[in-house]
Amino acid sequence: MTAHATEADTAAAADDNVAVFHPVSIARGYRFEVVKLVSQWRIRLLVAVCWIVPGLFVAAVSQQSTLPSDTLFGRWMHATGWAGPLVVLGFAGSWALPLLTSLVAGDVFAAEDRLGTWRHLLVAVRSPRRIFAAKxxxxxxxxxxxxxxxxxSSVVGGLAAIGNQPLVGLDGHLLSPSDAAGNVFLAWLCALAPTLALAAIGLLGSVSLGKSPMGLLLPAIVALAMQLAQLLPLPVALRLALPGYAFISWNGLFTxxxxxxxxxxxxxxxxxxxxxxTVLAYLVFVRRDFTNLTHDGAERRAITLGLVPLVALLAATFGIVAAATPSTGSGITQPKIQRSVATAFGHLYRMQTKELNRPAVTEAQLRTSAACTKSDGQVAQQGAGNDWRCVVSWHLPGVQVTGTAIYQLDVTSDGRYVADGDGPKEVNGYFLVHTQQGDAPNPLWQFDGNVVLLESSSKG
Structure with missing residues (x-):
């Protein structure tokens, strides 16, 4: 009886000494992972660059005599501080943001493979799901x-160098400083969506490819592939089905x-x-065998749960967008170009009239129209190319003769174009116009425009 009691007491004491382990909360794991990332010299350098360099760049370029006129809104960096952030956004969408997602999201899981610290992390956190969420x-x-x-940084640099001035939109209309500010911040907010998509692809590459350098480079490679695709004469639906198109379509906020x-x-x-x-990255991660110290991510699961679903997603989004929009082909047609050029010219002509202190005129009085042809009418009158030529006509009150001006257009596959003045010299032949306050940029010399690719959006 005493022996049985002793054994029972010993078992009870042993049970009392057994520690109960609980997984670390996501909040604690999140703080730990943030500290790990910020402690890396590479991340600290990126933070310093992103918070300092854009402002210095915008301020320096805005003071130069030569502007990046081949960049969207670059020709207006002398006129307003709100043009600089948009120039930075154009560069960031093409290069900076894909590289940032590669260096951050593309390495957040692969770093543990290179250092061989997965077992230590699992012992500390005790939950692969919480590890994934925290990272x-x-x-x-x-x-x-x-x-x-x-x-x-880019906003502060632009406002400090030039000031809070109105911004000329892509159809020539003038945005007040408050409207320009709202649209600039909204454009950057929209650019977060493709950034998140690239970051999620980076997570998937980091989980699936392990120590392979391809995991780190995957977001940048995907972004480069999408940029090259945007240069091709793709159907409108396929262009919109690519996750990086929002890096371009923010232009529509400025019409x-x-x-x-x-x-x-x-x-x-x-x-x-x-x-x-992100869901695919999670599924690959929670199914991983962490007991295999030689794991390098090169498994069949990386293809079945990674590449194949993304290809299927591209096909599905293409089908949905094609069914939801009536546009076919490139979306760039002669009537759209003519409407866009005529609208922009009407707005900018009024701006030039004000600069030269001429009698004010309304757009209704101008009755601006444009006749555009591609390759002198020898080819189909649609699609991108640098062989578009437009003759713009307008009327002035009390003047019998119809005014005309010629523009050579370079239209890109995404609908953006640059109209280069080709006479008469009094209208669009010079970069500067002489005003009572001195020389000022001629708004009709060159201007940027945007052809909306969707049929339904271009009506009215």
């Missing part, structure tokens, strides 16, 4: 800090009325890609 949230936080730095349908479609597609790629 994904930490990389998102760092990316947001970098993007905010790009925005704040009146705004070209919102392509932008909203692009943002929605990017967010869908972000969600799907």
């Amino acid at each position: 994904a949230l930490a990389s998102l936080t760092v990316l947001l800090a970098l993007v905010v730095g790009l925005v704040v 009146n009325p705004g070209q919102l349908e392509p932008l909203l479609t692009a943002v929605a597609v990017s967010l869908v890609w972000a969600v799907v790629a």
